[in-house]
Amino acid sequence: MNIFNKVTLQSLKKSRTRTIVTVIGVVLSAAMITAVATFAVSLQSYMINGAAAKYGDWHIEIPDTDSSFVLEQAEDSRVGNAVVLQNIGYAPLEGGQNPDKPYLFITGWNEEALDALPIKLLSGRLPENNSEVVIPAHIAANGGVKISVGDILTLSVGSRMSGDQKLSQHDSYRSGEETLVPMTEKTYTVVGICQRPAIEEYAAPGYTLITTEDTAAVDSLTVFITLKNPYQVHSYADSISDNNSYVLNDYVLRFMGLSGEKMLTVLLYSIGGILIALVMLGSVFLIYNSFNISLNERTHQFGILMSVGATEKQLRNSVLFEGLCIGTIGIPIGILVGIPSIKLVLTLVAKNFANVMYDNVPLTLVVSVPALVAAAIISMITILISAYIPARKAASTPVMECIRQTNEVKVEAKAMRTSKLSERLYGLEETLALKNFKRNRRRYRSIILSLTLSVVLFVSSSSFGTYLNKIAENSSVVVEEYDISFDTRDMEESELFQLYDELKTAVGVTESSYQALSTYSCVLNTSDLSSHFLDEYGELIGYDGASKTVEVQLNIQFVEDSVYQNLLEGLGLSPEEYTGQDKKMIMAGILPGRWYTQEQPMEFTLRSKTGDQTKTIRATFVKDYPDLLPSEPGDWPGYSLMVIAPYEVKPQFDALGATVKPTKLGMTFESENPGQSTAAMQTMIDGASITADYHLYNLYEILEQSRNITFIVNLFSVVFITMISLIAVANVFNTISTNIKLRRREFAMLRSVGMSDRDFNKMMRFECTLYGARTMLWGLPLSGILSCLIYKGMVVGGAENIDFVFPWGSMAISVFGVLFIVFITMLYAISKIKKENIIDALRDDMT
Structure with missing residues (x-):
């Protein structure tokens, strides 16, 4: 080992706190990169095994x-x-x-x-x-x-x-x-x-x-x-x-990236690449700051070494050797931490993945040697990039500047001035802090940049998780109170009721009902419509403000008679007034995100296709309706006018023959065990050799899948945000504590001329406030812009029906977190400074 490497090792031992924090940063970085790479490999293996089990x-x-x-x-x-x-x-x-x-x-x-x-x-x-x-x-x-x-x-x-x-x-x-x-x-x-x-x-x-x-x-x-x-x-x-x-077998090969359809593989590794890039961004800044601070401590030492013949290459290699030492310690620990960490996460989400995707294949940890080697190389590259920039700077600094240490603090009289108002407003202690900020802008800039990066990473990661959650929520279906549904458009009623009598005996079924949904087209005179109705529905039904008639789509939901009676009782309506031939009916007016109501009943006239028969409906608007069958693509025109009627009156409407598409017949069931009941029903249907096109849905399972997707997204978002936050906290702690340590002689001088602990603490509190204010000035706008870009990127990437959410909550947390971390770090560093002997600190010529 040459002399330069020995000096480097002595420097690492001397600055133990900085070395430990840097190693922790490397451990976190390597752990996250290992976790992301191992998860990508494990998920790919799970998809391959699942596809093989399903398709061969x-x-x-x-x-x-x-x-x-x-x-x-x-x-x-x-x-x-x-x-x-x-x-x-x-x-x-x-x-x-x-x-x-x-x-x-x-x-x-x-x-x-x-x-x-x-x-x-x-x-x-x-x-x-x-x-x-x-x-x-x-x-x-x-x-x-x-x-x-x-x-x-x-x-x-x-x-x-x-x-x-x-x-x-x-x-x-x-x-x-x-x-x-x-x-x-x-x-x-x-x-x-x-x-x-x-x-x-x-x-x-x-x-x-x-x-x-x-x-x-x-x-x-x-x-x-x-x-x-x-x-x-x-x-x-x-x-x-x-x-x-x-x-x-493209079903299997596509997850290996071997079929023409490479989108899933590209998506998996693209997301992994983005996450690794974010980790590298935070890690590079943390480790760069650490080496930059290390060079500030060793500037005088480098000057002496250069004065006795050390070359630029030797000094640069000395700093890179420091990076290799830290990487040699931190990367193996990071890999050893990353593997069990992602195994724990996989254990937590394995059941959720089974409910969402393949239930006959376990999601297990797959440790890939190439992935671990790639993680180690990426981590080492992160360290070397972080070390090379300050190493090049150190090697190119003139000898006399290093010995005299005039390269860090450059004072211009004009730049040091503070206004009389500032001195009167802040007082002596705050003015000293402000002057010190102006005196060494580079050192303060590194602290503020560290804090800003922490805020930006935290807020942007939170926004990313928020939008992933919204995508997961939007992918869920609107699930009614029942667990299982069956619907068809090309089955005779007699066949449906025969099947209904059999399906309701399936194991686990506790409640059952049947219904029908018919769709009609009605032409309404606009002169008969209220201005309120035209204001709410006009644009949706194509009313241009001048037409004398408009065409609306009217749905009639025929429900089991007992269900209709219970609905009337729940609404407080008279059964005598709303039950029987040619009596009033109830109607639900549904608009995007709200109900439509009006006090006066509304009349609709249905005409047969030949025009020789009519049927007039007089309906009262209510804010409720029985559970609906699952909708099909194209069923929702942007609004709904839905009449609810007892099944006993359906023959009257069938005789009219005015439906615009086949009536949807269906059944709904509640079950103690929806999965078991659905399997039993499918066996009954297959045994009956039903030739009609039908849909049998386990809506409970669909809802569970949506919940599982949300849980998976939440868990990974929380883990990622937590790890990014830890890297950010380590970055801030390392930067602030070491910068405070580098000012030990300055603080000793102030204490030697009579500055009390109260005044000293007052000055440091002002510095903390100054850090926080400058950080928020840059961090919050950048966070807002980046959150907007993340939203735009997701929309461009195909995410639908998600609205932009300004990250107020995460910004508030980041403001509190920055101030808290800065004050805690300051207290820690100052407590170390105060324990030192003033004379020894003043004698220190290495600052």
Whole structure:
């Protein structure tokens, strides 16, 4: 070890407080960078494993090949595993209602395929021989054909041909261009019903039927390849593309950044990069200040070393060696702190991620050596950047300036002047503080810059968390008081009520109800409308101020009779006046964010499509309505005029035939265990082979997902803001305490000429106030601007329906925090100064 490195180590030992605070800053920085990198890797692994569990753990599919290809792949060193399915053939779906999916596609599965490819059985069991088959439930829902467990299917099985080309499941139906060439007849017994297999694309022309391997089938196979190194998937695909077509598993590969859809990977690493950049910004400033202060302490020492022949390179290397020493201590500790810290965070959010995304795959810590090496390198780069700037400055300072220390304090008589008013207003102690501020602007500028950076980082991080929370809140649905809903637009009422009687017996169901929602178009004379109505609804319904008529959309919610009676009682309305044929009805006027009310009842006339029948509704406006079914895209025109009526009067309106779109029929349920009830209902629906298009929602689960997203965002925001705040606090403490220490001779001189502790404390309090005022002068406007830029960036990035929120709360916290930290740090540093002997401090010539 050369002499310069020994001197550097002695300097670090001498200034223990500064060294410890700097190491703490490096530890925090390295811990945060490690945590961000490890979380990114863990989340990526979770997404990959979740997608593999849902869509299949394979990388490339070869949809139509033979057994010789399978044997070749067994010898390929790149292939980790190969799962094989038999393509037994296609058969026409008799009575199918989907013109783009007219076939059944029979596939033969072995035990390995059943284990490797995800299949969710809804009822029945898996096939045990090649005369049994499992059918997907969407044959009924999408194809309109009811097939039940126990049915026997006799199928004419063959191949789809377009000229001489044999078509596969990945070739969509070509109406008029393709033909089905039958080859054999097969009979199957349906033993189970499953969800649509993940390997079946939505555009596939055939519904996938699952049976066991058939030795008599043609040598046509689908092979699912898993590579040992997924990053070779494209080179592997190119090597087989001459003789085979292939399909990539983009659901899995996109999270590895290996598919054409790289947005999610780019988003994940972009957010990680932004967080690391923010950490580096705070850390660079903290460590830079630390080295800058260290050089201020060692300026005289450097001058002496240069006077005896030390070169610029040796002095620069001395400062960089100091950075390496601090990094060698701080970075390993930071990595060791960062890993268990992010593990704790992952443990806290694992259940929430399961509720939001994949519930069959755990979110676990994945420690990646490359990620840790990258974190260590980034941390060391942060330290070296911070050390290089002051090192270059130290090496270029002239020798005499270093020895005499005239480079830090530069006094101009004109700049030192203070007005008579200031002296009269502040007094001697405050005037001394003000003059000292003017005397050494560079040193004070570093303190104010540290404080300003702390304010900006805290406020901007808080704003970032606030907007993330708003995005999470906006992504949630408006959930009514029920837990589960079912709705459809193409089911007969008789079929709905039959299904309702069955679904309400599902396990856990405590309350149930049914309803219907019909939409009508009404033409109103503007002369009959109140000015209040036109003021509130005019722009929304397209009234231009001159038209004699306007067209409005009117919804009528037909609810179960008992629900209607309870609503009337709750509103204090007479059942005799609002129940029965041609009686008054109640109406809810809903505007964005508020209710519409008027004292007088309002009349609407509905006309049949032929115009020969009419129905007049006289409705009273109220501020309540029964729980609604979940809305669909396009259901909300910006306003709602909704009449609530008992189900008993629905036939009158049905006879009118005036609806503008099919009536939505639905059911709602409350349950003690919504998840269990929903699963039982889905099994009942599949068993009933419903052919209508329907939606079954577990709204309790959707609400829980929204709450979990909000919790995850809140937790990460709090952790990030806390860590950034700790770096900022360490920065401020390091800067202020060391600057106070550098003024020990100045303070000793003031005390030696009779300044009392009271006057001394008064002067220091004024300095604290001066720091706070200057910090707020710069920090608050910059924070406001940066918060606005964060908002604009999120809006540009696709965030919708979020309003700008000025960060008053975080600004108030930052003002209090700055003043508190400054005063506490001052008290600490001054208590150290006061314990020193005045004579020894005056003799110190190293300041």
